[in-house]
Amino acid sequence: MADPMGRVPSFAQLLDLAEQLRLDETRPVAELRKRDREIGRRSVGDQRGRVLFWLSEVHEDGESAAAIANRSRHLIVAVLVLLGFGLGFAASRVVYYYDGARPVNTIEVLAVFVAAQLGLLGLTGIAMLPASVRRRLPLVGALQDGLGVLSPGRWQSALARLLPQAYRDAFSSALGRGRSHQKLFGDVQRWLVLLGSQSFGVAFHLGALSSCLYLVLFTDLAFGWSTTLALESGELHRITQLLSIPWAAWFSEAVPSVALIDATRYFRLGGGTLPGASALDSVDPASLGGWWPFCVAAMVTYGLLPRALIWAFARYRFATAVRMAFDRMPGLVDLVDRLDNPLVETNAPDAERVGVLTGTGDHRPPGELATRRCAIVNWAGLELADDSLSSAVERDFGLGAVCVHAAGGAQSLADDRALLERLTELHDQSNLAVVIMVRSWEPPILEFIDFVGELRAKLGDGAAIIVVPVALGEDGVPVAALESDHEQWRQRVDAVGDPWLSIRSLAAAVS
Amino acid sequence: MTTPVFAVVGHPNKGKSSVVSTLAHDDSVAIAARAGTTVVCREYPMKIDGELIYTLVDTPGFQRARKVWDWLQVQQVTAAEHRAAVERFVAQHRETGEFPDECELLTPVLEGAGILYVVDGSLPYGPEYEAEMEILRWTGQPSLALINRIGSEDHVEQWKAALRQYFQVVRVFDAVNAPFAARLDLLRAFGQLEQDWAPALDRAVEILESERARQQSRAARAIGEMLADVLSESTTRHLSTGDDPKAYHDALEQKFMQKLRDRERRGRVAVEEVYDQHIVERSEVDVELLDSDLFSTDDWYFWGLNRRQLVTAGATSGAVVGGALDVALGGATFLLGTAIGAAVGGATAAFGGARLTQIKVLTLPLGGLLLQCGPIRHENFPYVVLGRALHHHRVLSGRTHADRTTLTLAEEAATGLGQIDTDTRKSLDAIFRRLREGAAAHEVCDELAAAVGAILAAE
Known part of the structure; x- marks a missing residue:
């Protein structure tokens, strides 16, 4: 996430900065002034760029604990993505399950991949509300805390336990440091969790879509719709019309017709699986699969796209939180001061040699004099x-x-x-x-x-x-x-x- | 052009090392009551980004001036040969060990250093100094005499009369108590000794002035950070559902108060580091005022706002809340909300809030209790902490590096908050209000540092 000009700090650089400033707290100020001014005179660009240059200069050779921690984070996110993809793929296989006895229920597809997703998006929105809202509305805080427990991003700590020892230690150490700077790192941690959740979410939808397209391409799916609720074809048509608004103008094949909706309703009892199917052209059995473009378009529009947008937003906010934490890091102002201002030295470079009195040094009280x-x-x-x-x-x-x-x-x-x-x-x-x-x-x-x-x-x-x-x-x-x-x-x-x-x-x- | 060098010379124990310590801002200089502490020259180069601007040299005191003067007089030389005679003296005696102090102190002078001759103006003038002054005059180097007053008696005029016969410039300089401006003034005077030296000394003064401004700004930041941390600090303790929270109140409160005291002390140390004051010793007795219990409300009106100011601050906060109500109701209250808010806020600030720390008991969603102590919401508390920090800064920033006495913060010298202009006060009120409303320390740190910086700049 670090830009080539070095102006935007990465998460690893944020951790590196925190670690370096912590180490510097124990060093003599005079030594820091000398070292930092020497680097400061060679650095150019804006403040953040100069600090990043300083960081690269003071950093000792070899991979830092922060870099390992960041790599651990990437590994964990990769595992989350795999999990999400797998879960999405599996969920899609279940929803689109067709064994010839009963068609794929479009209502079920809409419930899982549209209605549930819209609900989850709403909860994500609440989780993303800023701290100022949280302070003003206590209920939001409680909700955010509750959602936080459920968020897949929270699984990152648990997943870290599966990593090799060195990675696990570095990640724990980075998280520990974050906790010790809770007030500063709070936003970074929050967006880190949310970004992990969104990565999981995007992967879930990609998995679901992959599974769906696989089934469409390589199996013969029959779609229908059925519900215990008193839902008439006309009402479902209005709902599908509404849902199709985003793509109706340019992808009319993905808008179910009234005829298709009428023909594909089925019941468990009386008259076979699809009693209305006779209304369809008997030479075109593929019409029964006419629902799939609608299902795919709905999954993309109401599942994948919003999740991808939120993922991009979370990524942007995570980068912003990293940048803000970087800029507000305790000790940074002093560091910039040391980088930018002339080093004024007035002290003696060597230790002083202090004179000592020689001789016996014994103090004797004056004795009785032999003369008056x-x-x-x-x-x-x-x-x-x-x-x-x-x-x-x-x-x-x-x-x-x-x-x-x-x-x-x-x-x-x-x-x-x-x-x-x-x-x-x-x-x-x-x-x-x-x-x-x-x-x-x-x-x-x-x-x-x-x-x-x-x-x-x-x-x-x-x-x-x-x-x-x-x-x-x-x-x-x-x-x-x-x-x-x-x-x-x-x-x-x-x-x-x-x-x-x-x-x-x-x-x-x-x- | 060579960089100026100034040799600080004189009789033993007249404050040479104090002058050097103050001008070099170096508290590693050994300053002792015993004569002969300085046995070899020690250089204090003033560098800006590694570039040498001038060098101060601390030298041993004259130990056998009469003998040296006797040797020189025997040489029977003309005035034009005086310097050469001194050079011969040093050359002949450098290896013999007969005049180690004189050879050591005359070497930098003969290498071109300007002479800063230091005497103690609190002691009477004596004829034995004349041998020293004659020797220095024979070197022919630009010279300046500094009358340093170590004790309480005043013999300055007597000294001036004698010194003016030997030195181009005679100045009175209290090395231990010299304010920063006096130190810069003295450096400028060094530049007047030799035409070539003036640009370097002027530059040094300019840089030191900027550095001082930066130190003030750093100190303001340290105070601001301490203040923000102290005002947003809280301590928590997890309890099981069956535990009695009251049994833990006192321990939690003590822990919380200790955290605040520790943070305040760390803030003071940070300010001391800004001014390179490393060896400040505190006596519990001497710093009784500043180390008096942070929670002793007896001192509150002394350190923080007085009762009238407190009522005003409380009224302002109340008015803000009431004003928000007016706005919410579209002005239907005819600004009654603002008026009532101001009255209630003022009264609460003046008479309410006797208990500083309040302990909240929160029920945790997954079971158990959370006890929370702090942050302190009292209207005057921020001003008390600020007043104490400002007083510490005043004492410290005026302290020279030659001052090795215990840091004394006498109550009669303390002015607490001092004079704060209206705009800064309003700005502080607003920041403290935001902290009371739950803003995090880092959110207000920059603004607090700016407000404290404005106060320090005005002092």
């Missing part, structure tokens, strides 16, 4: 007076500051080196500790770690070096750092792995 004196280093321009730094250190750590020096920041490297020499001298003279007060809000950088390393090298093992992150309080006084800032400095100091290097926090704001 210290030298203070104001690192990187902490904007606080030397006195306030000294008093904070004395108050919180019990260390008396002998001097306060600046390092880092605006100081030159030569100044830093000179300070290191000075601190070494002081330590050698009086074994004092070195307290480095840093701006807590600035991160510890390697320049600072280098300074601490050089200081350790100068002072030697065992000399206490204390890092104190300091925040600025109101009125220019040093206060304890925020916990997050202190933690950042602590991690960095611990990572140095120096057992005599510690970090301390000011106890509280100094007023």
Whole structure:
């Protein structure tokens, strides 16, 4: 049913699309955008055509489960057609049964192949009423449900059980998917069933006609008419005239005359099988078979043709339902969006390498100091007076500051080196500790770690070096750092792995 | 013409990675409180259909700027030789491992990248930054300084005064909270650094604006689909003829409500995916408002229509039904049907429907019973779901990729439905009415997406 230009999707393509979009739900969006845009740039035509092109591109080699499911459907329809043909052939053989004792009853032919068919056509019409009517008239819904159970199209599921395992599985899987998208696939399933029913119906009528023509050609049938009802020849003539309207103008041989109707009435009782037959020309026994053109024309006009038209309509509506389900498939809008719009990439293509701190990383609480004196280093321009730094250190750590020096920041490297020499001298003279007060809000950088390393090298093992992150309080006084800032400095100091290097926090704001 | 490259440089922990994350819409960028998280340059190429437009480069922070500056000053070169001196420095130290961060960050700059120097405007200026700025000035590359405010204090003016002495352009940019327009504005500013770069950056801005519009449209569709599904959802249970349906009511109702909640959550995740927000963390406490029970009617007037709007909506629905009666009777009712329908509809919407979920018991043709819970027909319910979705969208679409905080949907910041113009309201009323009348979700999905799209576009 797919057209050569690829604009009309087939049932198999609908199943393929549903399956592919379902698979795509689990894939990263970035990957989908890249893949689909690449295909989108090569595709041309209208939206549906581009989606079908996309489907052919993303589809992996080999026959898809959807294609197998579709083939299964064709097989099942073929079985339905065979069944219909066989049943029609058999029904016709029964209705046209003639053993010489009793003629073929034309009334029976009309009942089975005209009246019953017209009734079935009416029911088919009800089954085909759209969902909007079904919603408004609850009775229609109930009728449709009831008819659905009787429809030969429903036999498809049962027939699927006769298929080989692979076909059966694919068909069940396709039906299952349809059920999971009931709201979307509802129409497709409905018309699939109706199309199956109509295929069966058309085959039934072809079978019946074949059987009828076979009997006409190869046997000598005698027709008559008989009914228990009080039906006069004139009334039957009017009925046959009415039924013959479609072909009367161009196929007059198929319109029974009054004489034929009078002559071919028969009764079970009294006077033989066809008491009126003497009225016919005795040299033309073939007149008794004069009914057959009428019967064939009625079967074609009221059986085969309407059924064929409805089959064509069902096929058209099935294709429409497939197309609509295709267009409304969840995820299709996103797919078209990915196909049609430029792929904008701004992310890094590779994973980030994140730096880790090296060293022991062990955090040791500062131990008891062996000295009560210290030298203070104001690192990187902490904007606080030397006195306030000294008093904070004395108050919180019990260390008396002998001097306060600046390092880092605006100081030159030569100044830093000179300070290191000075601190070494002081330590050698009086074994004092070195307290480095840093701006807590600035991160510890390697320049600072280098300074601490050089200081350790100068002072030697065992000399206490204390890092104190300091925040600025109101009125220019040093206060304890925020916990997050202190933690950042602590991690960095611990990572140095120096057992005599510690970090301390000011106890509280100094007023 | 070479494609522009921009190296985001600066002192450690001043928000370089946040700037990159926001501009590259990439939430995979490591943003940490600890200095030295970024150890190697990482490129963020902006490509349109594979065509490279510009590249952002996230770099490690300066770690030994004073030492580098000291080395450069010792070189005794003229201004014309400054760049060559920096190149010599990198060449000499690349393999020694003595200045890994400086060599890494200066490499893209020396290869022609524009400089985006990032500082934290919430912290005071310090003289140690001057060595960094001097080194960058010696490279001779076009440069722009970004004052990023990480904390609450304001030292922006102090920074501006210092930065203007070193950089051509100085801009304030809040990397974590920058609205989309500010991000585009910054990209345009990049284009002004070098004449050749402007066309590429202008094109990038144009494409990003279109992409944003598409994202909004996709989000509208995701919200529309969620809304249609939630409003047409129902849950059924088959029972034997002898079973007592009432015994199954509560379980069925709970199952139905859970289905709705799950669908609403899936809708939110879909919107988050549209905006490439992958690592959004929700705290049950923080998102209490949005995750508050969908069926808690206490919140209904907050999220959905207020009582007056509700009466109007109900009256409209009633009037439609009454109007149909008038038409059917050829106007013999003198429009009384419309008037009565409106009055009854309005009153029902305002005061009726206390019970949200109704359970129907249907007798099956082949025996047994079918219990059906839902769909919810309450007039305000669609607007409640819509109001919650719109609020989630507002919060999410304004969130940058540098924002790694827990998704917070504060009640005081929520505006529920917000302002919806009359035409959109009418259109929504009509769609919701059709859903109440039994239309399938897919039948109204396009219209709903269009109506939600109109609301998002107007916000």
